[in-house]
Amino acid sequence: MLVELRISNLGVIAEATIEPTAGMTAITGETGAGKTMLVSSLSLLLGGRADSSMVRRGSDRMIIEGRFNDLSLVTDALEAIGAEIEADELLVARQLSERGRSRAFIGGVQAPISKLAEVTSELATIHGQSEQIRLGDPDRQREVLDHAGGPELLDLVNQYRRAYRHRDQLRAECDDLVHHAQERAREADLLQFGLDEIAAVNPQPGEDTVLGLEASRLQAIDDLRMLAEHANHALSGSSEGDPDDPGAVGMIGIARRQLTDIARLDEQAAELAGAARILAGQMNELAADVASYLADLDADPLRLEAITARRAQLKSLTRKYGSTIDDVLAWAQDATARLDGLSQGDQRVEELERLIAELESKLFEIGEQITVLRGAAAARLAAAVQEELAALAMPHARLGFKLQPLRK
Known part of the structure; x- marks a missing residue:
């Protein structure tokens, strides 16, 4: 939820601060008062396109800041970039210079605009023409269902995501070790040749x-x-x-x-x-x-x-x-350590395969729990939505969820 929106030097707005309350907040005003600019500021926070013409005349830069709470859907993404969260609230900012240079900050960390859009799209939505198209996105549908499932389901989803990423990282490392086995063998031969050559001469320090x-x-x-x-x-x-x-x-x-x-x-x-x-x-x-x-x-x-x-x-x-000979001896020391690491490649592959198997088992267990909770959440959400639709004179409208595992 958006807790606070600060605007500085955007169009006709010199300075403005908005603190939406729970429920509905209506913003009204005459033509040219800046209502569109408010929507534009929120669009910028959500990763929207920026143009230098948006900077207030006479100013060198425009700054938009937003504070959000209820961060459960973006916890993993924030941890991945090292964003800071204070009092369970996240501060994001968008800056645009008069020359058109745009920068974004998420929790005090500078980030690409694409990352800003990825994070803030889970925290706020602009409903306008064609915005309802997002509801047709399977990823968005799944997020709505998970959010409706409550903290228990969201926690399991986050656990699954972390385990999934960890599994993929280990799998990539394992594949790299297997695919580059010949290269490691050649490197090991070269290192061993050098060590043998140095040992044959047996140089002493200095x-x-x-x-x-x-x-x-x-x-x-x-x-x-x-x-x-x-x-x-x-x-x-x-x-x-x-x-x-x-x-x-x-x-x-x-x-x-x-x-x-x-x-x-x-x-x-x-x-x-x-x-x-x-x-x-x-x-x-x-x-x-x-x-x-x-x-x-x-x-x-x-x-x-x-x-x-x-x-x-x-x-x-x-x-x-x-x-120098001291440099040669230092090379030999480094080569010995590297050779030891290369010789452990096969052992590392076995260890990685074991860890991957454990994570696969964990993912299966968590996935089963998620499926059960999603099924229950789907029934509750469908009933609640149909009740609202009936109140809107659509008594025969039905909402249904089909949960189908993805084979990847």
């Missing part, structure tokens, strides 16, 4: 980076040795012990001894002598470390050859499965 650094060092061994020899000579001086070439260590040693002698004669130089001792110790340690580094700089062509071969193996993986 291995490509570590080997790259070591290869660069071995390839530059001659340059490193030359530079290290120069550094060692600068620190330690001539290897023959030439007094004219003492190196930095020897020069610091001379400075330390002289500052020590100065400190014996002048206490103010004590700090300088101490600093010289510290610096001399550091220089000795540095010279020893450089000499050790130089001694370890041996060319190792066999090691370089082994590293080159290993890097070639790793490169064969990074060309296919990732830019």
Whole structure:
């Protein structure tokens, strides 16, 4: 039922709010007062065609809002789109800009105009010329009968619809698994091939980076040795012990001894002598470390050859499965999970077939209950309608319902 209708900037109507009461509400007025616009506003809420000429002159947009209650016929449709229902009432809105852009909202959720029409057509009807044609629609006839059957029948119908949709979803998933079995098998073969190739190489995290650094060092061994020899000579001086070439260590040693002698004669130089001792110790340690580094700089062509071969193996993986070895290992992890999912396809088909069978049984049980309740509702509705028709001077008019299961 329409509880409230709000109109903003529609034709001659700037702002208007209507709250129909139970029973009949009559709207009257002179020609041009806006009666047709009221009907047009309701038509827009029901998904009717919109035209930018309907927007009030001087306004940038028109807004029509309606609040409805008694939502039993549209509960499933509202749940499907995530519409919000407050205090058992639904707010729907239709907006139309001066440029002709139309938007619809159902329970705070933007929706296509077709969805708006689908939902609101169950909540309100405009009776005009040819509108009675809807009564010839089997779907509409069934809805009228279900509504006449009361809450118990409507609840069963909603249960049936939910179970029916769930069954169709499971059936679609099952059909997809069966029809794409060969594709899954091919994908599984490719994934397994990749995993086997990676396992054969057995890469370690960060291995490509570590080997790259070591290869660069071995390839530059001659340059490193030359530079290290120069550094060692600068620190330690001539290897023959030439007094004219003492190196930095020897020069610091001379400075330390002289500052020590100065400190014996002048206490103010004590700090300088101490600093010289510290610096001399550091220089000795540095010279020893450089000499050790130089001694370890041996060319190792066999090691370089082994590293080159290993890097070639790793490169064969990074060309296919990732830019780095860490990426390759991540691909392998994802592929393992995907392969596990593919291997469970047959099990999933069996599970889906079981669930579908259970839902088929449930649908049959609910369907039988619906048939019984619809039969009772049909008898009550026919009697009530015939009573009304008799009061309209049609005593021999009869209304009958034929309930026939659909084979689909």
